[in-house]
Structure formats: C-alpha cells, structure tokens
Amino acid sequence: xxxxxxxxxxxxxxxxxxxxxxxxxxxxxxxxxxxxxxxxxxxxxxxxxxxxxxxxxxxxxxxxxxxxxxxxxxxxxxxxxxxxxxxxxxxxxxxxxxxxxxxxxxxxxxxxxxxxxxxxxxxxxxxxxxxxxxxxxxxxxxxxxxxxxxxxxxxxxxxxxxxxxxxxxxxxxxxxxxxxxxxxxxxxxxxxxxxxxxxxxxxxxxxxxxxxxxxxxxxxxxxxxxxxxxxxxxxxxxxxxxxxxxxxxxxxxxxxxxxxxxxxxxxxxxxxxxxxxxxxxxxxxxxxxxxxxxxxxxxxxxxxxxxxxxxxxxxxxxxxxxxxxxxxxxxxxxxxxxxxxxxxxxxxxxxxxxxxxxxxxxxxxxxxxxxxxxxxxxxxxxxxxxxxxxxxxxxxxxxxxxxxxxxxxxxxxxxxxxxxxxxxxxxxxxxxxxxxxxxxxxxxxxxxxxxxxxxxxxxxxxxxxxxxxxxxxxxxxxxxxx
Amino acid sequence: xxxxxxxxxxxxxxxxxxxxxxxxxxxxxxxxxxxxxxxxxxxxxxxxxxxxxxxxxxxxxxxxxxxxxxxxxxxxxxxxxxxxxxxxxxxxxxxxxxxxxxxxxxxxxxxxxxxxxxxxxxxxxxxxxxxxxxxxxxxxxxxxxxxxxxxxxxxxxxxxxxxxxxxxxxxxxxxxxxxxxxxxxxxxxxxxxxxxxxxxxxxxxxxxxxxxxxxxxxxxxxxxxxxxxxxxxxxxxxxxxxxxxxxxxxxxxxxxxxxxxxxxxxxxxxxxxxxxxxxxxxxxxxxxxxxxxxxxxxxxxxxxxxxxxxxxxxxxxxxxxxxxxxxxxxxxxxxxxxxxxxxxxxxxxxxxxxxxxxxxxxxxxxxxxxxxxxxxxxxxxxxxxxxxxxxxxxxxxxxxxxxxxxxxxxxxxxxxxxxxxxxxxxxxxxxxxxxxxxxxxxxxxxxxxxxxxxxxxx
Numbered sequence: 001x002x003x004x005x006x007x008x009x010x011x012x013x014x015x016x017x018x019x020x021x022x023x024x025x026x027x028x029x030x031x032x033x034x035x036x037x038x039x040x041x042x043x044x045x046x047x048x049x050x051x052x053x054x055x056x057x058x059x060x061x062x063x064x065x066x067x068x069x070x071x072x073x074x075x076x077x078x079x080x081x082x083x084x085x086x087x088x089x090x091x092x093x094x095x096x097x098x099x100x101x102x103x104x105x106x107x108x109x110x111x112x113x114x115x116x117x118x119x120x121x122x123x124x125x126x127x128x129x130x131x132x133x134x135x136x137x138x139x140x141x142x143x144x145x146x147x148x149x150x151x152x153x154x155x156x157x158x159x160x161x162x163x164x165x166x167x168x169x170x171x172x173x174x175x176x177x178x179x180x181x182x183x184x185x186x187x188x189x190x191x192x193x194x195x196x197x198x199x200x201x202x203x204x205x206x207x208x209x210x211x212x213x214x215x216x217x218x219x220x221x222x223x224x225x226x227x228x229x230x231x232x233x234x235x236x237x238x239x240x241x242x243x244x245x246x247x248x249x250x251x252x253x254x255x256x257x258x259x260x261x262x263x264x265x266x267x268x269x270x271x272x273x274x275x276x277x278x279x280x281x282x283x284x285x286x287x288x289x290x291x292x293x294x295x296x297x298x299x300x301x302x303x304x305x306x307x308x309x310x311x312x313x314x315x316x317x318x319x320x321x322x323x324x325x326x327x328x329x330x331x332x333x334x335x336x337x338x339x340x341x342x343x344x345x346x347x348x349x350x351x352x353x354x355x356x357x358x359x360x361x362x363x364x365x366x367x368x369x370x371x372x373x374x375x376x377x378x379x380x381x382x383x384x385x386x387x388x389x390x391x392x393x394x395x396x397x398x399x400x401x402x403x404x405x406x407x408x409x410x411x412x413x414x415x416x417x418x419x420x421x422x423x424x425x426x427x428x429x430x431x432x433x434x435x436x437x438x439x440x441x442x443x444x445x446x447x448x449x450x451x452x453x454x455x456x457x458x459x460x461x462x463x464x465x466x467x468x469x470x471x472x473x474x475x476x477x478x479x480x481x482x
Numbered sequence: 483x484x485x486x487x488x489x490x491x492x493x494x495x496x497x498x499x500x501x502x503x504x505x506x507x508x509x510x511x512x513x514x515x516x517x518x519x520x521x522x523x524x525x526x527x528x529x530x531x532x533x534x535x536x537x538x539x540x541x542x543x544x545x546x547x548x549x550x551x552x553x554x555x556x557x558x559x560x561x562x563x564x565x566x567x568x569x570x571x572x573x574x575x576x577x578x579x580x581x582x583x584x585x586x587x588x589x590x591x592x593x594x595x596x597x598x599x600x601x602x603x604x605x606x607x608x609x610x611x612x613x614x615x616x617x618x619x620x621x622x623x624x625x626x627x628x629x630x631x632x633x634x635x636x637x638x639x640x641x642x643x644x645x646x647x648x649x650x651x652x653x654x655x656x657x658x659x660x661x662x663x664x665x666x667x668x669x670x671x672x673x674x675x676x677x678x679x680x681x682x683x684x685x686x687x688x689x690x691x692x693x694x695x696x697x698x699x700x701x702x703x704x705x706x707x708x709x710x711x712x713x714x715x716x717x718x719x720x721x722x723x724x725x726x727x728x729x730x731x732x733x734x735x736x737x738x739x740x741x742x743x744x745x746x747x748x749x750x751x752x753x754x755x756x757x758x759x760x761x762x763x764x765x766x767x768x769x770x771x772x773x774x775x776x777x778x779x780x781x782x783x784x785x786x787x788x789x790x791x792x793x794x795x796x797x798x799x800x801x802x803x804x805x806x807x808x809x810x811x812x813x814x815x816x817x818x819x820x821x822x823x824x825x826x827x828x829x830x831x832x833x834x835x836x837x838x839x840x841x842x843x844x845x846x847x848x849x850x851x852x853x854x855x856x857x858x859x860x861x862x863x864x865x866x867x868x869x870x871x872x873x874x875x876x877x878x879x880x881x882x883x884x885x886x887x888x889x890x891x892x893x894x895x896x897x898x899x900x901x902x903x904x905x906x907x908x909x910x911x912x913x914x915x916x917x918x919x920x921x922x923x924x925x926x927x928x929x930x931x932x933x934x935x936x937x938x939x940x
Contacts, residue, residue, distance in 0.1 A: 158526065175507035175528040389515065
C-alpha cells in the first residue's frame with residue numbers, strides 16, 4: 001500500500017471542496033447577515049490543508065488500485081464531515097459545540113437530514129443556505145462530481161466511483177467514466193432546477209424554493225424552517241415534493257436512458273422501478289386507510305395528502321415532514337421506519353438497503369421455498385427476464401448480513417449511552433438510512449442525545465451513505481498489509 | 483471516436499488497451515463476464531456481456547452511433563456475421579474483422595460491400611508470418627517494417643563494435659556510403675530515445691532505427707554491425723498456424739525444419755508441406771535438437787501458442803549453438819523481459835504486429851500505415867499530404883519548416899515511385915507519402931492535425 005497517490009488526490013479533493021464555501025459567502029455578503037468571517041476562515045483552512053497535503057506529492061502519478069479507491073472515499077468523507085463543521089462552529093449564531101457541528105455537517109453531507117438545531121427560522125440566511133448546500137453536494141456524491149470535473153483521475157476514477165455510488169451492480173452509462181459522472185451530475189442538476197422552479201411557482205420564496213429543492217433531490221431532509229414542510233400548509237407544494245422525491249429515489253441510470261432515448265419505456269420495463277412504485281403505492285394506500293379508519297385527520301383528503309407525503313418522504317429517506325407523524329396511530333410510525341430501511345432504488349440519491357436488494361432477497365427466499373417442493377428443479381433468480389449471477393446474489397446477502405450486524409452493534413452502543421430502546425432503534429435506523437427524523441426523544445430533534453451517542457450516530461450516517469463495505473474494509477487488517 | 487470491440491481475447495484486450503489510452507470511447511463486448519470485469523477494472527471503458535453477433539447486444543453496446551466496429555472474437559464466422567449485422571442494421575461506417583482461415587481469405591470477392599461488408603480484414607497469423615519472414619531476410623535486424631507498399635523499410639538494428647559507423651558521428655554516414663541514401667530516424671540508448679542530429683555519436687549497444695529503400699538495407703546494416711551471413715538453415719518449434727504458414731513461405735528458399743509434438747498435427751503438416759522436414763517431438767528436448775544439428779542452425783523460432791515453451795526452447799537452442807533465436811511472445815510483460823536479455827535475440831509480439839494495421843484506421847488525416855514500436859510507446863506512421871500550401875501545414879514547405887512536435891522526425895518521402903530521403907531542404911509536395919517517426923506516441927494528436935487539411939488554416 002502506498003499512501004502518496006491517496007494523499008495527493010485527497011489534497012486535491014479538499015481544495016475542490018473548499019470552493020463550496022464561496023456561494024454561502026456571497027450570500028452573506030450580498031444580504032449582509034454578518035457571517036462572512038466563518039466562511040472565509042473555513043475556506044482558508046480547508047484550502048490550506050488541502051494544499052499542504054497535495055504539495056509534497058504533487059508529482060507522483062500512479063494509477064489507483066481498487067483498495068486505494070476505498071481508502072480515499074472513506075477518508076474523504078470523514079475529513080469532509082469534520083471540515084464541513086467549521087462554519088457551524090465559527091459562526092456567532094449558531095456557534096455550535098464540536099460534536100454538534102460535526103453531527104450537523106455529516107448529517108448534511110450524507111443527506112440524512114437529522115438535526116441538533118432548534119430555532120432554525122432565526123439562523124442567518126447564509127448558514128441556512130450552507131446547510132442545504134451540504135445536501136446538494138452530498139446527494140449525487142462529491143466524489144462523483146470530482147470524477148466529472150477532474151480529468152486527472154483517469155482510470156482511478158472508476159475505483160472512486162465504485163466506492164461511492166450505492167447499489168449492488170455498478171454499470172457505466174458511457175464508455176468513459178468522466179462522461180458517466182458528468183451525465184449523472186447534469187441530470188441531478190437539471191432535476192434540481194426543475195424542482196426549485198416548481199416550488200417557486202407554487203408559492204415559496206426563491207430562497208426557500210432553492211433550499212427545499214436541494215433537500216428534495218438529494219433526499220436530504222434539512223429544511224429552512226423548524227416546522228419543515230408543515231410550514232407551508234400547501235397540498236400543492238406537498239405534491240410537487242412527492243413527485244421530485246420519487247424521481248430522486250429512482251436509479252439515475254434510468255433517467256439517463258429515458259433522456260437519451262426520449263422515451264419512458266425504460267421506467268416501465270425496469271423491474272426495480274416497478275417494485276419501488278408498487279411498494280410506495282401499497283404503503284401509501286395502507287397508511288391512508290388506517291388514518292381514515294382511526295379518524296386521525298378531519299377529512300379523507302387531508303389524510304391522503306399527509307399519508308402520501310410522509311410515505312414517500314420516509315421511503316426515499318428524505319425525511320421532510322408535514323405533520324406529527326410520530327403521533328400517528330397503531331403501527332404506522334414503525335411502518336414508516338421499516339420503509340426507510342428498505343430505501344430507494346440503487347444508483348439514486350436515496351439511502352437504505354435499496355429496493356433491488358430487497359427484491360432479490362425476496363426472490364431468493366421464494367426460490368428456496370420452491371426448492372423444498374421441487375427438490376430437483378433448476379430455479380434461477382431472475383430480474384426482468386435475465387438471470388442474476390451468483391456473484392451478485394452473494395454480494396447482496398453479504399451486504400444484508402453486514403447491514404444487520406452494523407445496525408445491531410451501533411444500536412447497542414447507542415443504548416449503552418443511556419438512550420431508551422425506541423429512540424435508539426429509530427435514530428440508528430434513521431441515521432444509517434439517511435432518513436433524518438426519529439421517534440421518542442429524537443422525534444423533534446437530536447439535540448438532547450448524549451454526546452457519545454451523537455458520535456456513534458455520525459459513524460452510522462457515514463457507514464450507511466457509503467454502503468458499509470467501503471468503510472468496513474478499512475477495519476480489516478488485511479487491507480493494510482502491503 | 484466511438485469504437486466497439488467484439489471479443490475480449492488477447493487481440494481484443496490489447497487493442498482496447500491501445501485505443502483507450504488515446505481518449506477514444508471504447509465499448510467491449512464478450513460472452514465472458516469475468517474477462518470483461520477484469521478489463522473494466524484496468525481500463526476506462528464500458529463492457530457489455532452477450533453474444534457479439536446479436537443485434538440487441540450490439541444495440542446495447544451503442545452500435546447506432548459507433549464510428550467503428552472491430553470484430554476480433556475467436557470465431558471467423560462470428561466476426562463476419564457481426565460486421566454484416568452492423569452494416570445492415572446500424573450502418574456503421576468502418577468495419578474491421580479478424581478472419582484467420584485461408585479458406586475464406588483466398589476469395590477476396592467475398593468481402594466486398596455487396597456481399598460481406600468488411601472494410602478491413604486482419605489476419606494476425608498472416609501479419610506475424612510476414613513479420614518473421616522479413617526478419618529472416620535481414621538477419622541482425624530487430625524489426626523490419628514496410629512502408630509505401632514495401633518501397634521503403636524502417637529497420638531497427640542494435641549497433642555493435644566492428645560496425646564501421648559505430649563510434650562515429652552520424653553525418654559521416656554519407657561519406658561511408660556514397661550513393662546510398664538512408665536516414666536515421668531515432669536512436670534508443672538504454673531504453674531512452676535520442677533525436678538524431680548530424681553530430682550524434684553512435685555507441686555500441688544503441689538500438690538504431692533507420693529508413694532506407696529496400697535494396698539499400700543490407701548496405702546500411704553493414705555500417706552498424708558486422709553483417710551476419712545470410713540465413714540457410716531454419717528450425718521452427720511448433721507446427722500451428724503460424725509455424726505452418728511460415729514454413730510454406732520459406733521452404734523454397736531455405737532449409738526448414740518444424741518440430742511438432744502432436745502426432746496428428748505433425749502428420750497433417752507434413753502432408754501439406756513439400757520440402758520442409760517435419761519432426762515429431764518436444765522442442766525443448768536437448769537430444770532431439772542436437773541430433774538435428776542445432777549448432778549449425780542459423781535461425782530458431784519458438785512459435786507454439788505457449789509463451790513459456792517458446793522462451794525456454796529458444797534459450798535452449800541458443801545455448802546449444804543456434805546463431806539467432808526468436809520467440810513468439812503474447813504477454814507484454816514477457817516481451818520486455820526477454821527483449822533485454824542476451825539469450826533471446828528477438829521477441830515477436832503478435833499484438834504489436836497486429837495493432838498497427840488497426841491504428842491506421844483510427845488516425846485522423848490520411849494515414850495509410852501505422853507501426854507500433856517499443857510496446858506502443860513509439861510509433862512510425864505513413865501519412866499522405868493533401869491540399870496546397872494554403873490549406874496544409876505540410877505541403878509546399880521544406881522539411882525544416884514543417885512545425886513538427888518535439889520527438890518527431892520526417893524520415894523519408896515517397897513521391898510516385900521515387901523514394902526521397904528527407905533532408906532539411908526537401909520540399910513536400912501534394913500527394914507525397916511522408917514517413918514519420920515519433921519517439922513519444924503522446925504527440926500523435928499534433929501529427930494528425932498537421933496532416934488534416936484545414937479549412938480555417940490561412
């Protein structure tokens with residue numbers, strides 16, 4: 001293992017990331033909310049440390065190996081989480097302590113959307129924008145962005161891309177990796193613009209529209225208001241949100257094919273997308289029915305509106321809220337959390353286990369049942385009409401096992417810090433899946449949790465975002481052997 | 483350029499590697515998922531798993547807007563069908579296919595636009611056979627490459643003590659050989675390229691590339707090393723396709739022996755060849771080699787499809803006294819390893835012999851011939867200058883005024899039937915074939931631009 005190329009790329013990535021301090025700085029300067037200083041200092045620190053890393057090894061050019069890709073990606077997300085916390089710590093308002101600032105920053109970048117802040121409405125505009133912007137860059141992945149704009153990565157770009165993008169099967173859309181990364185970012189950017197315009201047209205202020213679009217398309221969940229989407233009381237805005245959340249939870253490779261082929265057929269033919277929509281419709285239907293039967297809301301339309309928005313928001317791990325979902329009757333709150341564990345589609349900005357894995361696991365289980373009835377039968381697991389290779393199935397099982405194990409261990413650790421079981425379950429699920437809201441003590445926000453629990457949850461967010469293994473391999477001794 | 487490569491075997495893989503490094507959009511199609519995965523890890527390209535002849539698979543690989551399709555699967559028939567499919571359904575502009583069987587190749591009318599629409603046929607066996615044949619015709623040369631239909635050849639030679647020019651400045655070449663025109667295009671000293679000037683000294687051990695008319699090559703080589711005696715006795719290890727073809731091409735002029743270990747194959751080869759002696763046995767069998775007078779053999783070639791067997795049998799032959807030994811080596815890493823050793827004189831890489839004929843079609847500008855040298859790091863190309871002094875950066879200019887990128891030399895110019903060695907004051911005319919040598923392939927883009935007729939160029 002040689003660290004020079006890793007160090008070099010890490011340095012460059014940090015310098016790239018430092019420029020993301022500039023848009024909030026411009027906002028601060030233009031409206032004069034008095035928070036220029038934190039952004040200038042943060043920019044200088046991040047750029048400087050990036051340059052310090054890069055400078056001594058700038059002449060070392062070596063192709064990245066697969067394991068370098070894991071190391072760079074994991075290290076970068078950790079460093080990014082820490083350095084993204086700088087403005088929160090430096091600003092006079094909110095002036096957060098270290099642990100809270102890191103939690104908030106990682107929550108933003110991993111598009112979790114869990115917050116420790118209260119009184120969001122009173123924060124300076126530039127800080128508010130900065131939080132939303134963290135979502136924006138974390139959503140499609142800042143490493144994918146780097147692959148798109150930095151030609152120097154070369155073949156190594158593929159190693160990084162693989163370590164950051166979610167899903168069991170990682171196909172390139174175009175022959176060259178930079179083109180693939182560019183295509184993904186163009187689509188992502190385009191959807192963001194469309195969403196912001198729609199929100200704006202539906203009555204939000206321009207600032208709110210842009211910030212909410214960032215939170216929607218990245219399936220983040222930070223809002224510029226304490227009451228989240230409940231602040232607007234507008235079914236129209238909710239429906240716009242639902243449409244764009246569904247799009248954000250869809251595999252971006254599908255968007256690419258639709259855009260290139262100018263036809264909606266890829267959506268209709270894709271088995272994962274059909275399953276995803278099926279789950280959303282079924283869950284929304286069930287939730288509406290329960291809400292109506294228990295008379296939770298005054299009218300059926302109100303129940304429908306709230307049910308659809310919350311189901312989609314949880315299933316895509318966005319975590320925007322319109323209502324006090326945690327007070328919903330019967331099994332509904334827990335249903336929402338199980339939906340969030342299932343997650344969106346592979347290759348989307350959503351988190352969780354991912355629909356395709358759930359689908360494959362289900363099919364595998366069904367196959368085992370069939371095999372008991374017909375012991376001699378040859379039953380391949382098929383997706384669409386194509387059989388799925390054993391390597392993919394093994395990887396899916398491996399992921400599932402690692403996911404459950406990680407979940408259990410972190411949940412125990414969180415409970416060890418003195419958190420009750422409902423809160424621990426919901427916060428760990430919420431953080432690992434990139435959802436945001438919790439139940440119990442964390443139903444409103446995460447501010448009251450013990451410091452140690454916040455660290456564990458920050459780790460859960462990073463591991464969830466990078467799909468466990470990118471992080472887990474770093475803990476294995478063989479990874480570090482030369 | 484958008485290129486689809488069908489087949490990820492040895493040729494497909496090395497073609498992909500060569501082309502991907504030149505910023506082309508490459509998609510590789512193969513039935514084997516693992517090979518593709520390995521290729522995708524190493525190179526920046528896209529892969530598609532499936533049968534390379536099926537329209538749906540080609541479609542998925544992006545055939546509808548591909549500029550070129552290169553069919554190099556292991557099956558001749560699949561390659562031909564794939565080109566037909568690409569032409570009929572996707573109107574792919576350039577279609578290149580590997581066809582090995584002489585049974586097809588001997589009917590060229592098969593491959594016209596109306597029947598099987600294949601623009602370029604490549605037959606690696608044929609290319610390798612010709613390549614080795616040229617080396618045998620010029621004993622002592624490391625590489626012999628044809629330009630302008632064989633009128634001009636580029637020859638790579640290692641300079642030795644005893645060559646009259648060794649230890650002298652290049653400019654004395656003309657005094658040594660009045661009336662013979664040759665030009666040294668590049669010198670590689672301990673693997674590093676040197677751009678030759680008039681006052682460059684040639685040292686023993688240098689790898690010298692010179693360009694000369696075909697008939698003058700022996701004379702120039704004699705300046706650089708004591709000339710080897712012409713070859714008489716040749717021994718080939720391996721009676722596969724290459725061994726058999728080579729024997730066929732050589733048996734009328736030389737005494738050829740083939741060693742083949744498979745009884746049935748040995749019998750078949752012996753039936754097809756007339757004067758060649760086919761020996762049944764192991765090429766690495768010392769007794770057999772001694773019995774067959776290896777010490778008096780001029781050239782020994784290891785030509786089986788097993789790299790290791792070729793290398794070891796060639797080394798053994800050299801120890802036992804064969805004058806010159808060659809070995810066919812597929813693995814690029816072995817080529818480097820062997821090229822530097824003293825035991826084996828020449829390593830022949832089939833990929834390198836093949837890739838040139840493909841590269842000629844990928845180059846922009848009117849490039850008719852490309853030869854890849856030194857594992858693809860250097861390149862010799864033959865380009866045709868078009869246009870006039872207003873639209874071209876080459877035509878109407880003296881060689882010294884052509885804005886060549888660094889590390890590039892113009893070696894010779896072929897005008898009609900005349901071969902002109904490039905002097906600094908030679909003026910390039912329209913439709914001249916210009917032969918250039920690039921010590922660094924990364925400059926290829928600049929050279930391509932030189933030979934494109936610019937509309938906006940004033």
